[in-house]
Amino acid sequence: MxxxxxxxxxxxxxxxxxxxxxxxxxxxxxxxxxxxxxxxxxxxxxxxxxxxxxxxVIHSLFRFIFAAPDKFIYGETVLITGSGNGLGRNLALEFGKRGANLVLIDCDRAGNEETLKKLKAVGCTAYPYTCDLSNRNELYSVVDRIKTDIGQIDIIVNNAATLSGKPLLESSDDVVDNVFEVNTMAYIWLTKAFLPDMLNRNHGHVVNIASLAGVVGMNGLADYCASKSAVIGFTEALQYELRQLKRYGVHLTLVCPSYLGTGMFQDCVSRLPAPLKPEIAVQAIMKGVLTNQRMIYVPWHAQYILTIKSLLPVRAFNAILDFSGGNSFLKNFKPRAFIQKIESNG
Incomplete structure (x- = not known):
């Protein structure tokens, strides 16, 4: 069993x-x-x-060998902020030479009038507006006037910028606020104001002038670097949003130039990079904008800085910054009058 x-x-x-x-x-x-x-x-x-x-990659290589033709902007209306001097004035003159109508926005009335005079001397049509870009209400008021006086805007060049030129702990809250309002928020408000019309027409171009300082931090430029880094992030994210909307006639261009030997940084020096000559910077920016490039580095080889920064240890990259003169860059910097006024009021 x-x-x-x-x-x-x-x-x-x-x-x-x-x-x-x-x-x-x-x-x-x-x-x-x-x-x-x-x-x-x-x-x-x-x-x-x-x-x-x-x-x-193939398209980029093709365009590297055979440059795209410049787009036709004769009769189009170009709005430029920070047009009262420096890069903004030079860009206005270049757009004017190509037959564009200019809308000039700057807080410096006298400087803006000087730009207007130079444009009229070469037969250009321009409309100056004085505006404190750090004041959103004032900015929107000027936008309403522009829409009433002129109508649609075809190209926006967000160029205005300011900085304190001091270490963060030596900068008042009001000055830091002002830097971000002018360098970042004004770009956003102006884009929001005119982009809907561009999307409806499927035609337009927004150019945001950032800086290499938005890619690599510099001693004494904490507020400025942060504001320009924000412009880079804003532009890249907005480019993605436009792709989703499939409005391929509306273009965005992000510009990251080194510092010019004029304007805010005219008394600043560094070993590397050398200060840009305004005419070289303007030529590179105009070529990129007229061929609808999404990203422009000036000088062109500056685009490899981010690669070097990513590959090297932090201490090694800091050694390069020290060698280039990053620690003493602002040694001879002189703050602009309205920054001093904000500090005194604060």
Whole structure:
């Protein structure tokens, strides 16, 4: 009985094992199907990704060899902030030479009038507006006047900028607020004001002048670097939003120039990079804007700074900054009059 019982139990165990095998086989035939489907979907996505990357690289190489033709801007209306001096004035003159109508916005009335005089001397049409870009209500009031007086804007060049030129702990809250309002928030408010019309017409261009200081921090420029870094993030995110809207006639260009040897940084010196000559900076920016480039570094090789910064240890990159003169860059800096006024009022 005991032997038979053992045999019977063995038979049942064999049956159970065979049933388990069938059950496991049924599971094995189901799971691989799902896995295979997911792998096929992933393979298709990777193929599309590779195609897009190769296509973009080939297009970039093609444009590197054969530059895109400049777009026609004759008769278009270009709004430029910070037009009262420096880069803004030079850009206004270049747009004017190509037949564009100019809208000039600056807090410096006298400087803006001087730009207007230079534009009229070469037969350009321009409309000056005095505005404190750190005051959002005043800015929107000027925007309403522009829409009433002129109408639509085709190209916006957000160029105005300011800085305290002091370490963060030596800068008053009001000055830091002013830096961000002018360097960052005014860019956002102006873009919000005119972008809807551009999207409705599927035609327009927003140019945001950031800085290499938004890519690499500098001693004594904490507020300025942070504000320019914000412009970079704002522009990149907005480019993605426009892609989702599929308004391919509206363009965004982000410009990251080194410092000019005029204007705010005219008394500042560094070993690397050397100060930019205004005419070289303007030429590079205009070429990029007229060919709808999304990203412009001035000088062009400055684009590799971010790669070097990413690859090197922090201490190694800091050594490069020290060698380039980053610690003494602001040694001879002289703050502009309205910064001194804000500090005295604070």
């Amino acid at each position: 005991t032997g038979n019982g053992r045999k019977d139990s063995c038979v049942f165990e064999e049956l159970d094992n065979s049933e388990r095998g069938k059950f496991s086989m049924s599971i094995d035939t189901t799971l691989p199907t799902n896995v295979i489907f997911q792998l096929c979907a992933l393979l298709i996505e990777l193929t599309v990704l590779l195609y897009r990357i190769v296509k973009a």
